[in-house]
Amino acid sequence: MCLTDKELSPVDYEHTCMIRGDGGRALRRILDQICNKWTLLVVATLDQGTLRFTDLHHQIPGISQRMLTLTLRNLERDGLITRTVHAEVPPRVEYALTATGKSLIPPALSLAKWAITHAPGIEAAREAHTQKN
Amino acid sequence: MCLTDKELSPVDYEHTCMIRGDGGRALRRILDQICNKWTLLVVATLDQGTLRFTDLHHQIPGISQRMLTLTLRNLERDGLITRTVHAEVPPRVEYALTATGKSLIPPALSLAKWAITHAPGIEAAREAHTQKN
DNA sequence: CAGGATCCCGTTAGATACTG
DNA sequence: CAGTATCTAACGGGATCCTG
Numbered sequence: 001m002c003l004t005d006k007e008l009s010p011v012d013y014e015h016t017c018m019i020r021g022d023g024g025r026a027l028r029r030i031l032d033q034i035c036n037k038w039t040l041l042v043v044a045t046l047d048q049g050t051l052r053f054t055d056l057h058h059q060i061p062g063i064s065q066r067m068l069t070l071t072l073r074n075l076e077r078d079g080l081i082t083r084t085v086h087a088e089v090p091p092r093v094e095y096a097l098t099a100t101g102k103s104l105i106p107p108a109l110s111l112a113k114w115a116i117t118h119a120p121g122i123e124a125a126r127e128a129h130t131q132k133n
Numbered sequence: 134m135c136l137t138d139k140e141l142s143p144v145d146y147e148h149t150c151m152i153r154g155d156g157g158r159a160l161r162r163i164l165d166q167i168c169n170k171w172t173l174l175v176v177a178t179l180d181q182g183t184l185r186f187t188d189l190h191h192q193i194p195g196i197s198q199r200m201l202t203l204t205l206r207n208l209e210r211d212g213l214i215t216r217t218v219h220a221e222v223p224p225r226v227e228y229a230l231t232a233t234g235k236s237l238i239p240p241a242l243s244l245a246k247w248a249i250t251h252a253p254g255i256e257a258a259r260e261a262h263t264q265k266n
Numbered sequence: 267c268a269g270g271a272t273c274c275c276g277t278t279a280g281a282t283a284c285t286g
Numbered sequence: 287c288a289g290t291a292t293c294t295a296a297c298g299g300g301a302t303c304c305t306g
Contacts, residue, residue, distance in 0.1 A: 018242055018245050018246065018249070019173065019174070019177035019180075019241060019245045020174065020177050020178060020192075021245075021249070024173075024174040024177075024193070025195075027173075027248050027249065028170065028174075029252070030248035030251070030252055030255065031168065031173070031244070031248060032170070033255075034168075034244075034248075035164065035167075035168030036299095037161065037298080037299075038299095040152065040157075040160075040164070041152070041153065041161075044152035044153050044157075045153060047152075052267085052268090053267070053268050053269075054267070054268080057268095059153075060157070064299075064300060064301075065268080065269070065270095066269090066270090066299075066300075066301090067299065067300080068269095069268080069269060069270085070298095070299090077258065077262045077263075078255045078258055078259055079254060079255060079257075079258030079262075080255075085268095088267095089267090090267045090268085091267055091268060091269090091306085092267075092268090093267080093269090100251055100254060103247065103251070104247060104251075105152075106243070107243040107244045107246070107247040109151055109152060110239070110240040110244075111164070111167075111240045111241070111243075111244055112151050112152045112160055113151065113240070114236065114237060114240040115160050115163035115164060116154070116160065118163070118233055118236070119162070119163055121212060121233060122163065122166075122211045122212060122213075122233070125210065125211055125212030126210055126211055126212075129209075129210045129212075130210075169278080169279095170278080170279075185288090186287070186288050186289075187287065187288075197279080197280060198288080198289070198290095199279080199280080199281090199289095199290090200278090200279065200280080201289095202288085202289060202290085203279090218288095221287095222287090223287045223288085224286085224288060224289085225287075225288090226287080226288060226289085
C-alpha cells in the first residue's frame with residue numbers, strides 16, 4: 001500500500017501508511033472502541049490490579065453505573081479484561097486486565113503525555129481564536 | 134496527586150497517575166478533541182506536507198465535505214494546522230501541520246501500531262464472544 | 267453488591283442542495 | 287475550488303427506578 005507515493009522521506013512514508021492504511025478503516029474500527037469517554041480511564045484504573053465493580057465506580061469520578069457496566073462489557077468482549085464472578089452472597093465480581101489489555105497502557109501513556117504537554121498551548125490557541133471572533 | 138496510593142510498583146504508579154490524573158478530566162478534554170472520527174486521519178494525511186482542500190477530500194475516502202470542513206476548522210482553532218488562503222480565481226486554500234500538529238504524529242503512531250497489532254486478536258475475541266450468545 | 271430496564275436529551279455525522 | 291446551509295437519523299450517555 002502507498003507504493004505509488006513519491007517524494008516522501010522514509011519516515012514520512014512509514015507514518016502516513018501506518019495510520020492511513022486502507023483509508024483508515026481498520027484503525028478506526030479499533031480506535032472507535034478505545035476512544036470513547038470512559039474506556040481508557042477504566043483500563044488505566046485496572047492497571048493497579050484486580051478490582052471490584054464498586055472499586056472502579058469509586059475510583060473513576062463521574063462515571064454512572066450504566067456506563068461503567070457497558071464499558072466493562074465491551075472490554076470483556078474484546079478480550080482486554082477478564083470478569084470473574086464469585087458464587088457468594090452478596091455477589092463479588094472482579095475485573096482484571098488481560099495481557100492484551102496491559103499492552104494498551106504504554107501507547108495510551110504516550111498519548112496522555114502528549115495531551116498533558118500540549119494542553120496549555122491548545123487551550124491558549126483556542127482562546128486566542130475565539131477572541132478574534 | 135495519587136500520593137496516598139500504596140503497594141504500587143513505581144511503574145504502575147506512574148502509569149496510573151499519568152492517565153488518570155485529576156480523574157481523567159484534563160486528559161479527556163484533549164482526547165475528546167482528537168479521538169473523533171476524522172481528526173487523526175486528517176492529521177496523518179497532512180504529515181505528507183501541504184495539501185489543498187480537494188487533495189484531502191480525495192485522499193481520505195468516505196469523508197464528506199462538511200466533516201472535512203469542520204475537522205479542519207477545529208484543528209486550525211487548536212493550533213494544530215495552518216490555513217492559507219490565496220487570493221486567486223479559482224480560490225486555492227492550503228493546509229499544513231504546525232509544529233504542535235507534527236508532534237502528534239508519534240503518539241498517534243504508537244496507538245496505530247497497537248491497534249493494527251491487536252486488531253486480529255480483538256476481532257477474534259469479539260466473534261468468539263458473540264458466538265456464545 | 268452488581269447490575270438490568272427505561273426514558274430522555276445533546277451531540278455527531280451523513281445526505282443533499284446551494285454559492286462566492 | 288472551497289466551501290455554507292439545512293434537515294435528519296443514529297448514537298452516546300445521563301438520570302432514575304428496579305432486582306436477583
